[in-house]
Amino acid sequence: MNFNTLALDLQAIEEEFPESPLDYFKEKKLCLFRACLEKYFPGVRWGFQDLLEELQLEVTTCKNQSCCSGTFFQRNLITRAQFSAINERNLSEMNQQADIAFFSCNGCYNSLLRGRDFLKTPEVRIKTQEILNTIHKKVGVERYPGIYKILENPKIKLVHDLDFLYLIRNDVLNTLKFDLRDLKVAVHYGCHYLNLSRDKKTIESYLGSKTKLEELIELFGGIPVDYQERESCCGWGASQLLINPREALKITYTKLKSAENVGADFILMPCPTCLYTLSKPEYRDNIKNWFGEKLEIPTIHLNELIAILRGCEEERCISLTRKTPRLGEIFDIITQQ
Amino acid sequence: MDEHTDWNWELFDEIVEDVEENKNIIQCIACGKCVGDCPAAKVSNFNSRKIIKKVLRGDKSVLKDSDIWHCYLCERCKRVCPKENINIPLLIINLRNESFKRGFGPRYNDLRKYVEMSERFLTQGIILEEPLGEDLPQERIDELDTICDFARIKYVFKASNEKQKAKRKRN
Numbered sequence: 166m167n168f169n170t171l172a173l174d175l176q177a178i179e180e181e182f183p184e185s186p187l188d189y190f191k192e193k194k195l196c197l198f199r200a201c202l203e204k205y206f207p208g209v210r211w212g213f214q215d216l217l218e219e220l221q222l223e224v225t226t227c228k229n230q231s232c233c234s235g236t237f238f239q240r241n242l243i244t245r246a247q248f249s250a251i252n253e254r255n256l257s258e259m260n261q262q263a264d265i266a267f268f269s270c271n272g273c274y275n276s277l278l279r280g281r282d283f284l285k286t287p288e289v290r291i292k293t294q295e296i297l298n299t300i301h302k303k304v305g306v307e308r309y310p311g312i313y314k315i316l317e318n319p320k321i322k323l324v325h326d327l328d329f330l331y332l333i334r335n336d337v338l339n340t341l342k343f344d345l346r347d348l349k350v351a352v353h354y355g356c357h358y359l360n361l362s363r364d365k366k367t368i369e370s371y372l373g374s375k376t377k378l379e380e381l382i383e384l385f386g387g388i389p390v391d392y393q394e395r396e397s398c399c400g401w402g403a404s405q406l407l408i409n410p411r412e413a414l415k416i417t418y419t420k421l422k423s424a425e426n427v428g429a430d431f432i433l434m435p436c437p438t439c440l441y442t443l444s445k446p447e448y449r450d451n452i453k454n455w456f457g458e459k460l461e462i463p464t465i466h467l468n469e470l471i472a473i474l475r476g477c478e479e480e481r482c483i484s485l486t487r488k489t490p491r492l493g494e495i496f497d498i499i500t501q502q
Numbered sequence: 503m504d505e506h507t508d509w510n511w512e513l514f515d516e517i518v519e520d521v522e523e524n525k526n527i528i529q530c531i532a533c534g535k536c537v538g539d540c541p542a543a544k545v546s547n548f549n550s551r552k553i554i555k556k557v558l559r560g561d562k563s564v565l566k567d568s569d570i571w572h573c574y575l576c577e578r579c580k581r582v583c584p585k586e587n588i589n590i591p592l593l594i595i596n597l598r599n600e601s602f603k604r605g606f607g608p609r610y611n612d613l614r615k616y617v618e619m620s621e622r623f624l625t626q627g628i629i630l631e632e633p634l635g636e637d638l639p640q641e642r643i644d645e646l647d648t649i650c651d652f653a654r655i656k657y658v659f660k661a662s663n664e665k666q667k668a669k670r671k672r673n
Protein backbone atom coordinates (compact mmCIF):
# COMPACT_ATOMS: atom_id res chain seq x y z
CA MET A 166 0.00 0.00 0.00
CA ASN A 167 1.13 3.49 -0.73
CA PHE A 168 1.16 5.75 2.30
CA ASN A 169 3.73 8.33 1.29
CA THR A 170 2.67 10.16 -1.77
CA LEU A 171 -0.48 12.04 -0.80
CA ALA A 172 1.19 15.45 -0.95
CA LEU A 173 1.23 16.89 -4.45
CA ASP A 174 4.75 16.83 -5.88
CA LEU A 175 5.31 20.53 -6.59
CA GLN A 176 8.86 20.08 -7.78
CA ALA A 177 7.81 17.58 -10.43
CA ILE A 178 5.17 20.02 -11.70
CA GLU A 179 7.73 22.82 -11.89
CA GLU A 180 10.03 20.57 -13.88
CA GLU A 181 7.33 19.36 -16.21
CA PHE A 182 5.71 22.75 -16.75
CA PRO A 183 8.54 25.29 -16.28
CA GLU A 184 6.77 28.00 -18.29
CA SER A 185 3.30 27.67 -16.82
CA PRO A 186 2.74 25.31 -13.88
CA LEU A 187 -0.92 26.33 -14.04
CA ASP A 188 -1.28 24.10 -17.10
CA TYR A 189 -0.89 21.05 -14.88
CA PHE A 190 -4.13 21.93 -13.09
CA LYS A 191 -6.21 22.50 -16.22
CA GLU A 192 -8.48 19.58 -17.03
CA LYS A 193 -8.02 18.31 -13.47
CA LYS A 194 -10.89 18.08 -11.01
CA LEU A 195 -10.18 20.28 -8.02
CA CYS A 196 -11.79 20.20 -4.61
CA LEU A 197 -11.56 22.67 -1.73
CA PHE A 198 -11.29 21.03 1.68
CA ARG A 199 -13.75 22.90 3.91
CA ALA A 200 -11.99 24.15 7.03
CA CYS A 201 -14.25 24.78 10.04
CA LEU A 202 -12.74 28.18 10.78
CA GLU A 203 -13.76 29.47 7.36
CA LYS A 204 -17.06 30.11 9.12
CA TYR A 205 -15.52 33.21 10.67
CA PHE A 206 -13.49 34.08 7.60
CA PRO A 207 -15.52 33.11 4.55
CA GLY A 208 -13.22 35.24 2.38
CA VAL A 209 -10.59 32.56 2.92
CA ARG A 210 -12.75 30.17 0.88
CA TRP A 211 -14.34 32.63 -1.51
CA GLY A 212 -11.12 34.48 -2.23
CA PHE A 213 -9.47 31.25 -3.33
CA GLN A 214 -12.48 29.85 -5.15
CA ASP A 215 -13.05 33.08 -7.12
CA LEU A 216 -9.41 33.11 -8.18
CA LEU A 217 -9.53 29.50 -9.41
CA GLU A 218 -12.68 30.22 -11.35
CA GLU A 219 -11.12 33.28 -12.97
CA LEU A 220 -8.19 31.06 -13.95
CA GLN A 221 -10.73 28.78 -15.67
CA LEU A 222 -10.16 25.87 -13.31
CA GLU A 223 -12.90 23.40 -12.40
CA VAL A 224 -13.46 23.62 -8.66
CA THR A 225 -15.96 22.09 -6.22
CA THR A 226 -16.34 21.33 -2.54
CA CYS A 227 -17.15 17.86 -1.19
CA LYS A 228 -20.46 17.84 0.64
CA ASN A 229 -19.71 14.50 2.35
CA GLN A 230 -16.51 15.77 3.90
CA SER A 231 -16.47 16.14 7.69
CA CYS A 232 -14.23 18.20 9.97
CA CYS A 233 -10.67 16.80 9.92
CA SER A 234 -11.07 15.99 13.66
CA GLY A 235 -7.50 17.04 14.46
CA THR A 236 -8.81 18.99 17.45
CA PHE A 237 -10.24 15.83 19.00
CA PHE A 238 -7.22 13.71 18.28
CA GLN A 239 -4.88 16.30 19.74
CA ARG A 240 -6.93 16.39 22.91
CA ASN A 241 -7.05 12.59 23.24
CA LEU A 242 -10.80 12.48 22.69
CA ILE A 243 -10.47 9.97 19.83
CA THR A 244 -7.82 7.28 19.22
CA ARG A 245 -5.33 7.13 16.39
CA ALA A 246 -7.42 4.49 14.62
CA GLN A 247 -10.60 6.55 14.97
CA PHE A 248 -8.77 9.60 13.70
CA SER A 249 -7.43 7.61 10.76
CA ALA A 250 -10.91 6.21 10.02
CA ILE A 251 -12.40 9.72 9.91
CA ASN A 252 -9.52 10.66 7.69
CA GLU A 253 -9.94 7.72 5.32
CA ARG A 254 -13.64 8.52 5.04
CA ASN A 255 -12.82 12.06 3.97
CA LEU A 256 -10.10 10.92 1.59
CA SER A 257 -12.38 8.35 -0.03
CA GLU A 258 -15.09 10.94 -0.60
CA MET A 259 -12.67 13.41 -2.14
CA ASN A 260 -10.88 10.70 -4.11
CA GLN A 261 -14.22 9.82 -5.63
CA GLN A 262 -14.88 13.34 -6.84
CA ALA A 263 -11.52 15.02 -7.49
CA ASP A 264 -7.86 14.73 -8.43
CA ILE A 265 -6.50 17.44 -6.16
CA ALA A 266 -7.67 18.77 -2.79
CA PHE A 267 -6.69 22.25 -1.60
CA PHE A 268 -6.20 23.27 2.03
CA SER A 269 -6.60 26.77 3.40
CA CYS A 270 -5.77 25.63 6.95
CA ASN A 271 -2.44 24.34 8.29
CA GLY A 272 -4.30 22.18 10.81
CA CYS A 273 -6.50 20.37 8.28
CA TYR A 274 -3.56 19.84 5.92
CA ASN A 275 -1.48 18.37 8.73
CA SER A 276 -4.38 16.21 9.91
CA LEU A 277 -5.00 14.58 6.55
CA LEU A 278 -1.33 13.79 6.11
CA ARG A 279 -0.99 12.61 9.69
CA GLY A 280 -4.01 10.28 9.56
CA ARG A 281 -2.48 8.62 6.54
CA ASP A 282 0.89 8.46 8.29
CA PHE A 283 -0.60 6.51 11.19
CA LEU A 284 -1.67 3.76 8.81
CA LYS A 285 1.97 2.84 8.35
CA THR A 286 1.70 1.21 11.80
CA PRO A 287 0.14 -2.25 11.29
CA GLU A 288 -1.98 -2.22 14.50
CA VAL A 289 -3.50 1.15 13.63
CA ARG A 290 -4.15 -0.02 10.09
CA ILE A 291 -5.93 -3.15 11.30
CA LYS A 292 -8.05 -1.23 13.82
CA THR A 293 -8.91 1.43 11.27
CA GLN A 294 -10.09 -1.20 8.81
CA GLU A 295 -12.15 -2.85 11.55
CA ILE A 296 -13.89 0.46 12.26
CA LEU A 297 -14.61 0.93 8.56
CA ASN A 298 -15.97 -2.64 8.43
CA THR A 299 -18.37 -1.81 11.26
CA ILE A 300 -19.75 1.10 9.28
CA HIS A 301 -20.07 -1.11 6.23
CA LYS A 302 -22.04 -3.67 8.24
CA LYS A 303 -24.39 -1.00 9.57
CA VAL A 304 -24.92 0.72 6.23
CA GLY A 305 -25.10 -2.47 4.16
CA VAL A 306 -24.60 -1.27 0.62
CA GLU A 307 -21.57 0.55 -0.69
CA ARG A 308 -22.41 3.80 -2.46
CA TYR A 309 -19.32 3.22 -4.58
CA PRO A 310 -16.77 0.39 -4.59
CA GLY A 311 -14.15 0.57 -1.86
CA ILE A 312 -15.81 3.34 0.16
CA TYR A 313 -15.28 1.37 3.37
CA LYS A 314 -11.74 0.23 2.59
CA ILE A 315 -8.47 1.90 3.42
CA LEU A 316 -7.49 3.50 0.14
CA GLU A 317 -4.79 1.73 -1.82
CA ASN A 318 -2.88 4.13 -4.05
CA PRO A 319 -5.47 6.92 -3.97
CA LYS A 320 -5.39 9.24 -6.94
CA ILE A 321 -6.22 12.28 -4.83
CA LYS A 322 -3.30 14.59 -4.06
CA LEU A 323 -3.23 17.21 -1.35
CA VAL A 324 -1.79 20.69 -1.59
CA HIS A 325 -1.66 23.64 0.76
CA ASP A 326 -3.12 26.83 -0.73
CA LEU A 327 0.11 28.73 -0.05
CA ASP A 328 2.20 26.22 -1.98
CA PHE A 329 -0.22 26.29 -4.88
CA LEU A 330 -0.46 30.09 -4.97
CA TYR A 331 3.31 30.33 -4.91
CA LEU A 332 3.64 27.79 -7.70
CA ILE A 333 1.31 29.74 -10.01
CA ARG A 334 2.33 33.18 -8.69
CA ASN A 335 2.80 34.76 -12.10
CA ASP A 336 -0.74 33.82 -13.10
CA VAL A 337 -2.02 35.17 -9.79
CA LEU A 338 -0.17 38.42 -10.45
CA ASN A 339 -1.92 38.78 -13.80
CA THR A 340 -5.32 38.71 -12.11
CA LEU A 341 -4.52 41.53 -9.67
CA LYS A 342 -6.12 44.94 -10.03
CA PHE A 343 -4.21 46.59 -7.20
CA ASP A 344 -0.79 46.28 -5.62
CA LEU A 345 0.41 46.46 -2.04
CA ARG A 346 1.66 50.07 -2.39
CA ASP A 347 4.83 49.46 -0.39
CA LEU A 348 2.90 48.44 2.69
CA LYS A 349 5.14 46.78 5.23
CA VAL A 350 4.05 43.22 5.87
CA ALA A 351 5.12 40.83 8.64
CA VAL A 352 4.54 37.15 7.89
CA HIS A 353 3.35 34.34 10.10
CA TYR A 354 3.55 30.85 8.59
CA GLY A 355 2.12 28.95 11.55
CA CYS A 356 3.75 25.97 13.28
CA HIS A 357 2.07 23.30 11.22
CA TYR A 358 3.34 24.82 8.01
CA LEU A 359 6.77 25.77 9.28
CA ASN A 360 7.55 22.56 11.13
CA LEU A 361 5.79 20.07 8.90
CA SER A 362 7.88 17.21 7.57
CA ARG A 363 5.07 14.98 6.31
CA ASP A 364 4.79 16.62 2.90
CA LYS A 365 8.53 17.05 2.28
CA LYS A 366 10.64 14.84 0.11
CA THR A 367 14.03 16.21 1.07
CA ILE A 368 15.61 17.17 4.35
CA GLU A 369 16.49 20.60 2.91
CA SER A 370 12.88 21.40 2.10
CA TYR A 371 11.98 20.41 5.66
CA LEU A 372 14.74 22.19 7.55
CA GLY A 373 15.49 25.05 5.14
CA SER A 374 14.02 28.49 5.71
CA LYS A 375 10.55 29.12 4.34
CA THR A 376 10.20 32.32 2.33
CA LYS A 377 7.21 31.84 0.04
CA LEU A 378 5.06 34.44 1.79
CA GLU A 379 7.82 37.04 1.69
CA GLU A 380 8.39 36.38 -2.00
CA LEU A 381 4.68 36.77 -2.73
CA ILE A 382 4.57 40.06 -0.81
CA GLU A 383 7.43 41.45 -2.89
CA LEU A 384 5.81 40.24 -6.08
CA PHE A 385 2.57 41.98 -5.10
CA GLY A 386 4.37 45.29 -4.43
CA GLY A 387 4.78 45.17 -0.65
CA ILE A 388 7.78 45.16 1.65
CA PRO A 389 8.27 42.10 3.81
CA VAL A 390 9.60 43.03 7.24
CA ASP A 391 11.49 40.64 9.47
CA TYR A 392 10.70 40.47 13.17
CA GLN A 393 11.99 38.55 16.13
CA GLU A 394 8.93 36.33 16.64
CA ARG A 395 8.50 35.46 12.96
CA GLU A 396 8.70 31.72 13.61
CA SER A 397 6.89 31.62 16.93
CA CYS A 398 3.51 30.02 17.55
CA CYS A 399 0.32 32.11 17.32
CA GLY A 400 -0.67 30.88 20.79
CA TRP A 401 -3.51 28.56 19.80
CA GLY A 402 -1.34 25.51 20.54
CA ALA A 403 -3.88 22.73 20.00
CA SER A 404 -6.40 24.54 22.20
CA GLN A 405 -3.97 25.77 24.87
CA LEU A 406 -5.68 29.12 24.46
CA LEU A 407 -8.86 27.53 25.78
CA ILE A 408 -7.22 25.51 28.52
CA ASN A 409 -4.45 27.80 29.76
CA PRO A 410 -5.51 31.17 28.37
CA ARG A 411 -3.10 33.40 30.24
CA GLU A 412 -0.01 31.42 29.27
CA ALA A 413 -1.11 30.99 25.68
CA LEU A 414 -2.13 34.60 25.24
CA LYS A 415 1.30 35.68 26.38
CA ILE A 416 2.64 33.97 23.28
CA THR A 417 0.05 35.72 21.11
CA TYR A 418 0.85 39.04 22.76
CA THR A 419 4.61 38.65 22.28
CA LYS A 420 4.11 37.80 18.61
CA LEU A 421 1.78 40.70 17.82
CA LYS A 422 3.94 43.16 19.71
CA SER A 423 7.08 42.02 17.96
CA ALA A 424 5.44 42.67 14.58
CA GLU A 425 4.15 46.08 15.71
CA ASN A 426 7.60 47.00 16.96
CA VAL A 427 9.14 46.73 13.50
CA GLY A 428 6.42 48.95 12.05
CA ALA A 429 4.52 46.28 10.11
CA ASP A 430 1.23 47.51 8.63
CA PHE A 431 -0.30 44.05 8.96
CA ILE A 432 0.50 40.37 9.52
CA LEU A 433 -0.10 37.96 6.67
CA MET A 434 -0.68 34.24 7.22
CA PRO A 435 -1.86 31.11 5.40
CA CYS A 436 -4.06 29.58 8.13
CA PRO A 437 -7.51 30.53 9.51
CA THR A 438 -6.77 29.01 12.93
CA CYS A 439 -3.77 31.29 13.40
CA LEU A 440 -5.87 34.13 12.01
CA TYR A 441 -8.59 33.45 14.57
CA THR A 442 -6.07 33.50 17.40
CA LEU A 443 -4.17 36.55 16.26
CA SER A 444 -7.25 38.63 15.50
CA LYS A 445 -10.10 37.70 17.86
CA PRO A 446 -11.32 40.92 19.55
CA GLU A 447 -11.84 39.13 22.87
CA TYR A 448 -8.21 37.99 22.85
CA ARG A 449 -7.00 41.50 21.99
CA ASP A 450 -9.06 42.81 24.93
CA ASN A 451 -7.58 40.21 27.25
CA ILE A 452 -4.10 41.16 26.09
CA LYS A 453 -4.90 44.72 27.09
CA ASN A 454 -6.29 43.67 30.46
CA TRP A 455 -3.62 41.15 31.32
CA PHE A 456 -0.50 42.64 29.79
CA GLY A 457 -1.48 46.30 29.73
CA GLU A 458 -1.06 46.94 26.03
CA LYS A 459 -3.59 47.66 23.33
CA LEU A 460 -2.34 46.07 20.14
CA GLU A 461 -4.03 47.09 16.92
CA ILE A 462 -2.04 45.44 14.18
CA PRO A 463 -4.39 44.02 11.51
CA THR A 464 -4.16 40.36 10.45
CA ILE A 465 -5.06 38.91 7.05
CA HIS A 466 -5.15 35.45 5.46
CA LEU A 467 -3.30 35.14 2.15
CA ASN A 468 -6.49 34.11 0.33
CA GLU A 469 -8.26 37.21 1.64
CA LEU A 470 -5.38 39.43 0.59
CA ILE A 471 -5.43 38.07 -2.94
CA ALA A 472 -9.17 38.73 -3.06
CA ILE A 473 -8.59 42.35 -1.96
CA LEU A 474 -5.83 42.80 -4.54
CA ARG A 475 -8.09 41.34 -7.22
CA GLY A 476 -10.67 43.98 -6.46
CA CYS A 477 -13.36 41.78 -4.90
CA GLU A 478 -16.10 43.45 -2.93
CA GLU A 479 -15.11 44.20 0.64
CA GLU A 480 -17.78 41.93 2.16
CA ARG A 481 -16.66 38.99 0.03
CA CYS A 482 -12.95 39.36 0.83
CA ILE A 483 -12.83 40.17 4.47
CA SER A 484 -16.39 39.84 5.81
CA LEU A 485 -17.42 43.08 7.41
CA THR A 486 -18.81 41.30 10.45
CA ARG A 487 -15.25 40.45 11.34
CA LYS A 488 -14.02 43.01 13.85
CA THR A 489 -10.30 42.81 13.21
CA PRO A 490 -8.67 46.11 14.18
CA ARG A 491 -7.84 48.51 11.35
CA LEU A 492 -8.61 46.00 8.62
CA GLY A 493 -10.81 48.52 6.82
CA GLU A 494 -7.89 50.94 6.73
CA ILE A 495 -5.68 48.42 4.92
CA PHE A 496 -8.54 47.65 2.53
CA ASP A 497 -8.90 51.35 1.73
CA ILE A 498 -5.18 51.94 1.25
CA ILE A 499 -4.98 49.10 -1.25
CA THR A 500 -8.19 49.72 -3.13
CA GLN A 501 -8.18 53.51 -3.38
CA GLN A 502 -5.44 53.56 -5.98
CA MET B 503 27.93 12.46 32.14
CA ASP B 504 25.15 10.05 31.29
CA GLU B 505 21.84 11.60 32.24
CA HIS B 506 20.04 8.28 31.99
CA THR B 507 22.01 6.02 34.32
CA ASP B 508 19.12 4.86 36.51
CA TRP B 509 16.95 3.34 33.78
CA ASN B 510 13.76 1.51 34.45
CA TRP B 511 12.01 0.21 31.39
CA GLU B 512 8.53 -0.35 32.75
CA LEU B 513 6.91 2.91 31.70
CA PHE B 514 8.98 3.06 28.54
CA ASP B 515 7.83 -0.43 27.56
CA GLU B 516 4.20 0.46 28.13
CA ILE B 517 4.46 3.59 26.04
CA VAL B 518 6.33 1.82 23.26
CA GLU B 519 3.89 -1.06 23.25
CA ASP B 520 1.15 1.44 22.58
CA VAL B 521 3.02 3.56 20.03
CA GLU B 522 6.15 1.92 18.67
CA GLU B 523 7.63 5.12 17.27
CA ASN B 524 8.17 6.31 20.83
CA LYS B 525 11.08 3.90 21.19
CA ASN B 526 13.16 6.56 19.46
CA ILE B 527 13.30 8.67 22.61
CA ILE B 528 16.11 6.35 23.67
CA GLN B 529 18.29 8.33 21.27
CA CYS B 530 17.86 11.52 23.29
CA ILE B 531 21.23 13.07 24.15
CA ALA B 532 19.67 15.55 26.57
CA CYS B 533 21.02 18.52 24.62
CA GLY B 534 18.00 20.65 25.52
CA LYS B 535 17.58 22.15 22.03
CA CYS B 536 13.92 21.18 22.09
CA VAL B 537 13.41 23.16 25.30
CA GLY B 538 15.17 26.25 23.97
CA ASP B 539 12.75 26.58 21.09
CA CYS B 540 9.59 25.37 22.83
CA PRO B 541 6.66 27.79 23.22
CA ALA B 542 5.30 25.90 26.23
CA ALA B 543 8.66 26.15 28.02
CA LYS B 544 8.59 29.94 27.51
CA VAL B 545 5.35 30.37 29.44
CA SER B 546 5.17 27.42 31.84
CA ASN B 547 7.31 24.86 33.68
CA PHE B 548 6.94 22.44 30.79
CA ASN B 549 10.28 20.86 29.89
CA SER B 550 10.37 18.23 27.16
CA ARG B 551 13.92 17.08 28.00
CA LYS B 552 12.94 16.40 31.60
CA ILE B 553 9.79 14.58 30.52
CA ILE B 554 11.86 12.24 28.33
CA LYS B 555 14.25 11.72 31.22
CA LYS B 556 11.39 10.79 33.55
CA VAL B 557 9.99 8.29 31.05
CA LEU B 558 13.41 6.68 30.64
CA ARG B 559 13.81 6.48 34.41
CA GLY B 560 10.39 4.92 34.77
CA ASP B 561 9.24 7.84 36.90
CA LYS B 562 5.46 7.55 36.65
CA SER B 563 4.89 10.89 38.34
CA VAL B 564 5.12 12.23 34.81
CA LEU B 565 1.59 10.92 34.27
CA LYS B 566 0.25 12.76 37.30
CA ASP B 567 2.05 16.07 36.74
CA SER B 568 0.09 18.72 34.95
CA ASP B 569 3.19 19.43 32.80
CA ILE B 570 2.27 17.10 29.96
CA TRP B 571 -0.94 19.06 29.41
CA HIS B 572 0.97 22.25 28.57
CA CYS B 573 2.53 21.14 25.27
CA TYR B 574 1.39 23.12 22.18
CA LEU B 575 1.87 20.15 19.82
CA CYS B 576 3.55 22.62 17.48
CA GLU B 577 6.20 20.15 16.25
CA ARG B 578 8.96 22.72 16.60
CA CYS B 579 11.03 20.32 18.73
CA LYS B 580 10.93 17.71 15.98
CA ARG B 581 12.48 20.21 13.63
CA VAL B 582 15.28 21.35 15.94
CA CYS B 583 16.17 18.03 17.59
CA PRO B 584 19.56 16.75 16.34
CA LYS B 585 18.21 13.21 16.38
CA GLU B 586 16.13 12.42 13.36
CA ASN B 587 13.29 10.35 14.70
CA ILE B 588 12.33 11.69 18.11
CA ASN B 589 8.70 12.79 17.98
CA ILE B 590 7.92 14.64 21.22
CA PRO B 591 4.35 15.70 20.37
CA LEU B 592 3.48 12.08 19.65
CA LEU B 593 5.06 11.03 22.96
CA ILE B 594 3.07 13.72 24.75
CA ILE B 595 -0.22 12.55 23.22
CA ASN B 596 0.69 9.02 24.25
CA LEU B 597 1.53 10.08 27.82
CA ARG B 598 -1.73 12.03 28.06
CA ASN B 599 -3.54 8.90 27.00
CA GLU B 600 -1.84 6.85 29.73
CA SER B 601 -2.66 9.60 32.19
CA PHE B 602 -6.33 9.53 31.15
CA LYS B 603 -6.41 5.74 31.46
CA ARG B 604 -5.18 5.93 35.06
CA GLY B 605 -7.69 8.58 35.95
CA PHE B 606 -5.21 11.48 36.22
CA GLY B 607 -6.31 13.27 33.07
CA PRO B 608 -8.31 16.49 33.00
CA ARG B 609 -11.66 16.22 34.72
CA TYR B 610 -14.95 16.95 33.05
CA ASN B 611 -14.68 20.61 34.05
CA ASP B 612 -11.43 21.06 32.19
CA LEU B 613 -12.94 19.45 29.15
CA ARG B 614 -16.06 21.58 29.16
CA LYS B 615 -14.67 23.81 26.42
CA TYR B 616 -14.85 20.75 24.20
CA VAL B 617 -18.46 19.98 24.94
CA GLU B 618 -19.88 22.20 22.25
CA MET B 619 -17.31 21.14 19.69
CA SER B 620 -17.85 17.46 20.49
CA GLU B 621 -21.60 17.87 20.25
CA ARG B 622 -21.38 19.61 16.88
CA PHE B 623 -19.01 17.01 15.54
CA LEU B 624 -21.22 14.11 16.61
CA THR B 625 -24.46 15.72 15.46
CA GLN B 626 -23.33 17.74 12.42
CA GLY B 627 -19.94 16.36 11.44
CA ILE B 628 -18.29 19.74 11.78
CA ILE B 629 -17.21 21.89 14.71
CA LEU B 630 -18.36 25.22 13.34
CA GLU B 631 -21.27 25.85 11.05
CA GLU B 632 -20.46 25.64 7.38
CA PRO B 633 -20.29 29.22 6.04
CA LEU B 634 -22.04 28.33 2.80
CA GLY B 635 -24.63 26.10 4.41
CA GLU B 636 -23.42 22.89 2.78
CA ASP B 637 -24.38 20.59 5.63
CA LEU B 638 -23.32 16.97 5.82
CA PRO B 639 -26.13 14.48 5.00
CA GLN B 640 -27.48 12.56 8.04
CA GLU B 641 -26.23 9.16 6.80
CA ARG B 642 -22.68 10.51 6.75
CA ILE B 643 -23.06 11.91 10.26
CA ASP B 644 -24.19 8.46 11.41
CA GLU B 645 -20.96 7.06 10.00
CA LEU B 646 -18.94 9.48 12.12
CA ASP B 647 -20.98 8.54 15.16
CA THR B 648 -20.13 4.87 14.58
CA ILE B 649 -16.43 5.66 14.17
CA CYS B 650 -16.45 7.45 17.53
CA ASP B 651 -18.04 4.56 19.44
CA PHE B 652 -16.37 4.12 22.85
CA ALA B 653 -14.23 7.23 22.36
CA ARG B 654 -13.77 9.91 25.03
CA ILE B 655 -15.49 12.37 22.73
CA LYS B 656 -18.73 10.49 23.48
CA TYR B 657 -18.04 10.56 27.18
CA VAL B 658 -17.63 14.34 27.05
CA PHE B 659 -20.84 14.63 25.08
CA LYS B 660 -22.70 12.32 27.46
CA ALA B 661 -21.31 13.97 30.57
CA SER B 662 -22.50 17.33 29.33
CA ASN B 663 -26.00 15.97 28.68
CA GLU B 664 -26.19 14.46 32.14
CA LYS B 665 -24.95 17.64 33.73
CA GLN B 666 -27.56 19.67 31.89
CA LYS B 667 -30.29 17.24 32.90
CA ALA B 668 -29.24 17.46 36.56
CA LYS B 669 -29.23 21.23 36.33
CA ARG B 670 -32.70 21.29 34.84
CA LYS B 671 -33.91 18.98 37.61
CA ARG B 672 -32.46 21.25 40.30
CA ASN B 673 -34.14 24.26 38.78
Ligand code: SF4
Binds near residue numbers: 536580
Ligand atom coordinates in the same frame (compact mmCIF):
# COMPACT_ATOMS: atom_id res chain seq x y z
S1 SF4 C 1 5.46 20.22 20.29
FE1 SF4 C 1 5.31 20.58 22.49
S2 SF4 C 1 7.35 20.04 23.26
FE2 SF4 C 1 7.55 20.34 21.07
S3 SF4 C 1 8.18 22.49 20.84
FE3 SF4 C 1 5.94 22.39 20.64
S4 SF4 C 1 5.16 22.81 22.68
FE4 SF4 C 1 7.33 22.26 22.91
Ligand code: SF4
Binds near residue numbers: 531533583
Ligand atom coordinates in the same frame (compact mmCIF):
# COMPACT_ATOMS: atom_id res chain seq x y z
S1 SF4 D 1 16.45 18.18 21.22
FE1 SF4 D 1 16.23 15.97 20.95
S2 SF4 D 1 18.12 15.09 21.74
FE2 SF4 D 1 18.03 17.19 22.51
S3 SF4 D 1 17.01 17.02 24.53
FE3 SF4 D 1 15.40 17.41 23.05
S4 SF4 D 1 14.67 15.36 22.45
FE4 SF4 D 1 16.67 15.08 23.44
